[in-house]
Amino acid sequence: MTTALLGPTERQLLSDTDLQALRKFAALLGDGTSLEVRRSDHSSTVPAHTTRVLERLLNRLAEGRPVTIGSLPAQITPNTAAELLNVSRPTVMKMIRQGDLSSSMTGSHHRLKSDDVLALRRKRRAERREAALELMELGDELDLP
Numbered sequence: 001m002t003t004a005l006l007g008p009t010e011r012q013l014l015s016d017t018d019l020q021a022l023r024k025f026a027a028l029l030g031d032g033t034s035l036e037v038r039r040s041d042h043s044s045t046v047p048a049h050t051t052r053v054l055e056r057l058l059n060r061l062a063e064g065r066p067v068t069i070g071s072l073p074a075q076i077t078p079n080t081a082a083e084l085l086n087v088s089r090p091t092v093m094k095m096i097r098q099g100d101l102s103s104s105m106t107g108s109h110h111r112l113k114s115d116d117v118l119a120l121r122r123k124r125r126a127e128r129r130e131a132a133l134e135l136m137e138l139g140d141e142l143d144l145p
Contacts, residue, residue, distance in 0.1 A: 019062050026058035072114040075104075081117045085124070095120075 014022070029035065035046040035054070046054070060067050072080075078092045081101070085092065095101045096110060101120060103110040 014061065019064065022058045023062040026055055026062055029055035029058065072118075074114060075106075075111040076114045076117060078103075078110050078112065081112050084117050085121055 029051055034048070035051045037044050037046060057067060057069070076084075078089050078096075082089045082092045087095075092101065092112075093110070096103045096112075101112055102116060103112045105111070
C-alpha cells in the first residue's frame with residue numbers, strides 16, 4: 001500500500017516500509033516521551049503540544065488515512081468559524097452576542113481569534129463526549145434486569 005501526502009505544490013508518497021517506521025515513531029511519541037532534536041551545533045526540546053500534533057499526524061499517516069496540513073490566520077471570519085464549529089454563520093453571530101465567542105470589528109465586519117474558536121471547538125467536543133458517555137451509562141442502567 002502506498003499513501004500519498006498531498007499539498008498545493010507537493011506530493012509525497014509513502015511506502016509500506018515508511019508507514020511501519022511512522023507507526024514505531026508515533027508509538028514512541030504516544031508514551032509521553034519528550035522529543036529532543038539534535039544537530040551538530042545544538043539541540044532543542046520540542047514543546048509538548050507540538051509533540052502531540054506530530055503524534056496525531058503520524059498515527060493518521062500510519063493508518064493510511066488522508067492528511068491535510070494547513071494553518072489558520074490569527075483572525076478569521078464568522079464564516080470560517082462556522083465551518084470549524086460545524087454550525088451556521090447565524091449561530092456564530094448568536095454565540096458572539098451571547099458572549100460565547102469574542103470578536104473584534106474590522107470596519108463593519110466581525111473578526112474572531114482562531115485560537116478562541118479552536119478552544120471552543122475543543123470544549124464543545126469534550127461536552128459532546130461527556131454527554132455520550134452519560135447516555136451510555138444511563139442505557140446500561142436501564143438494561144439491568
